[in-house]
Amino acid sequence: MVCQLNIFNKKKYPLPGLEIKLNKITQLVEENTELDENKKWIFSLFLINEKESRQLNKQYRQKNYPADVLAFPFYYLYQKELDSCNELGDIFLCYPLAQKQAQEYQHSLDYEFCFLFTHGMLHLLGYDHETPKEKKIMFDLQDLILNEIDL
Numbered sequence: 001m002v003c004q005l006n007i008f009n010k011k012k013y014p015l016p017g018l019e020i021k022l023n024k025i026t027q028l029v030e031e032n033t034e035l036d037e038n039k040k041w042i043f044s045l046f047l048i049n050e051k052e053s054r055q056l057n058k059q060y061r062q063k064n065y066p067a068d069v070l071a072f073p074f075y076y077l078y079q080k081e082l083d084s085c086n087e088l089g090d091i092f093l094c095y096p097l098a099q100k101q102a103q104e105y106q107h108s109l110d111y112e113f114c115f116l117f118t119h120g121m122l123h124l125l126g127y128d129h130e131t132p133k134e135k136k137i138m139f140d141l142q143d144l145i146l147n148e149i150d151l
Helices: 018-032 050-061 074-078 095-104 109-124 132-147
Strands: 003-008 041-048 069-073 087-094
Touching: 003 018, 018 109, 018 132, 041 050, 041 109, 050 069, 050 087, 050 095, 069 109, 074 087, 087 095, 087 109, 095 109, 109 132
Parallel strands: 003 041, 041 087
Antiparallel strands: 069 087
């Protein structure tokens, strides 16, 4: 495996079996993107609450509401200046919002969590959905990865 995922869960949100799925998603992202296999990539997942999510979203995106997932792509933004960089960045996932959205969309928390994690990881790698073309590329890749996971 080229990527190392660090999970920070200071609120002790339950993650039964999810770490295995997150590592599988990480592996599938590695296989379906152009990550340099000669580096050991490191990235972090922080599980946060709605208050923390709102603060981050307001501070960094000027949006005064909690976001389900926020990604801060360190490597993608600074790769031209830091060739030796092996930090992909950080993903902040709002666990309570993921729970609400799973109920709202009538699917499992596992699915919602994996969907948001995959979405965040692709953002770390520079994928975006600002234009229809970008959206198609990112969402097709996201769907390909999620279809490989037993949800």
